[in-house]
Amino acid sequence: MAPHTAAHARHTAAPAPAPDRRRAWLITALIVTFMVINFADKSVLGLAAVPIMDELNLSNSTYGLISSSFYFLFSLSGLLVGFLSTSLSSRVLLFGMTLLWAVAQLPVLAVASVPTLLAGRILLGAAEGPAASMSMHALYKWFPPERRALPSALQIGGAALGTLIAAPLVTWLIEAYGWRSAYAVLAAVSAIWALVWWQAGHDGPYDHARTGTRTRTGAGTGKGDGPRLPYRRLLSTGTVLGSIASAFGAAWALSLSHAWLPAYLRTELDMSAESAATTISVISGYGLLLLLAISPVVDALKARGVSSRWSSGAAQSIAVCVAACAMAAFPFIESTGARLILIGLAFGTIAIAVPLHYMTTAEVVPTSQRGAVFGIVAGIGTLPGLVAPSLTGHLIDAGETPAHGYTAAFLTATAVMLVAGLLALTSIRPERDAHRLGLDHRPAGGAH
Template sequence: MTAAETPATQLAKASPAAQDPGIRAWIVTGMLVVFMMVNFADKSVLGLAADEIRQDMGLSATEFGLANSAFFLLFSVSAGAVGLLADRVRPKWLLLTMAVLWSVAQTPSALGGGLAVLIGTRILLGAAEGPAFPVAQQTAMSWFPNHRRNLPGALVTLGVTLGVITAAPGLGWVIDHHGWRAALWVVAAAGVLWALLWVLLGADGRHPTDETDSPPPRSADVPATSAAKPAYRRIFGTRTWIGTTAAYFTTYWAVALTLVWLPSYLHNGLGHSSAASTKLVALPWVLGALVLLGQAALTGWLMRRGVSSRWARGRVGGILLFLGAVACLTVPLVDGTGSKTALLVVGFGLGGSFATVAVTTVSELAPPARRGGALGTMNATVTTAGLLAPALVGRLVDTQGATGYQSAVVLTGVLLLLGALAAFTLIDPDRDAVT
């Protein structure tokens, strides 16, 4: 590369084949969307069946919250460990192993047992699902150059939303007519079916322009191997990785509460019927899906016009978190079930929308040989929110009654506000890119 050549110049010179990922890339991306749908359908069962499970097992809100927090006990550790492993082992086989383990983990509670069995199986399920999102994103993005990663990244994240949207009415019906244990059999079967299809259709990719998407010039005296594989501490020490991880933590806090406690808040806190709550809980995910696609389109449009990632990703993501924070913080200030419900939909829908910004930002920051570890460690850090949030809200509900739900929403608003601040002030991949 000459001194006058920039990554953009290289991209313009690339052959059409190098720029077009091809049909196989989109087939794999579609499979990964379904993968994340099954993943979050698994997670949503306990939230959808919260009242039934508490009644069946005689659990307090605190005990039920702890059972859900148990899911994240090994979730974060597994996400970090397998994320690092994904830089050495083919992601195709890691994804297959995860899907099989999900189905196995559902079986003991589906067969019977009490709280101890439920907690044990949730710990196992969490360990198997912890690496799912970063490894799926790493696999999808390995088929695309940097300037085309916003859409596949958004689509894989959209699988999270679609999983909950489809699970809410479908699993809700199964729970109402056949019990919550039957719903576990349904998601276990879905995991097995996906695994069989993945054996046939799954594949790893490495886009030809991946190594030259956005690397700053490297001095001639730096060995190629060190440039390809910098120390992880260099990545984790950048303000971009720190700011992205902090902002993403607040999004995951909102996601955890949406999964575990929002159905109960709508029913027990705001007075919606059980059937209405099952339908309403899908609305934040629907809004989140629309926001994800809009954010991906806007970010891609900005970057194609030369706008830096600091603005196209960091500032756009920060604005979404800020708007979600405002909605959550406004909930105690309005009267009426309808107004509070609308604000919850907006707050959690926008507050849970930072994931695609996070993974595309870190994918731009880290070189391909360190991308799995960078994404996995970020996911391991942010998912500690899932360990803390359900138990804390359960405690608030036991001590404050229905008011505890509202206190949890206010706390979520404060965290989202801090996340927006981190995104605005710290994220700048062009400044911090590690080679």
């Protein structure tokens, strides 16, 4: 075959994927709902912390251990499922995860005890470990790289929306029907979503890893794909390492929010269960607004030629640092109103970091390896969940008073988040790293 003919074949062998906007937005809606359920499941223990601790006579350390048990297999399962995503469809993976969410809520309904709470949380964590990364991977299969900013923000917005909805609804169930009722309802909702997804959740046209459109040289013929690269090279780039750091700092605050913020509001600020739930909903609403606002800002900056390093890399880094500063300040503020504003900044601002660290990672990873790398980033980035809740419980028990223990925990979070945010700020450089890897850099979200 003549050289020009071979070149022509490489470029024409795989036609551009046919877009289906209605189906793409249906999948987006399902994945947003998936994330709502995900975070409702994740939040239920924290929202029920006070009645569970009272009924089972748990110490802060024991409750912290139960909270951390959610992350015992969380990161490992995220890594394993990330690699499985190269051979299994997103339809199968998300269906299986959600069925396990339903099953994980059942042990404590049979026998309420520390062992059943631990068993349920460990299974739930294993099933939710890959949830954010794999649902984002599934979503990316329905949108080209230049149109992923809004869907990405909506997907992560589902997490904030999940807490916003779950806080008052789950609290109402707990107060009206007992904390077990919340577990039963969430099990049913998870099972229903799984059945709907099995019928509608097919993989999209931008799934280059499964279309078979690769050349003998390994170069992908799909738009934006590239040669498979050693994972060692991908994971050692500053952009991926910085994205992991950003995720790590955000995850420390998120794990504290899920495990201890409801109890802190009730025991240290003397809030009722309903007032604490309303406060958590407001914080989640603030995070959701930030997520929806960041997408057009990133798009506008990229359209004006601003590099990904500053448009999406700096944004996530600064968000983590701002949240850290608020975390350091609020334990020392006497005014309740000012303290609540700082609590909102500390636990709401980090929402920005979550979609952006996926976007910056995607810019330096071949499409066929994106699911696996997303799994690795999520697996390492969420490791704080294994440490922060348990450490906080020990600090509360060891402090002169619970208030001193909480302050020590929040200052520890501040140090971790500041280091993580600064590392991300200095390391994330998608254009540079894509060039070094030999990839055709184009932004993973937003116009360019």
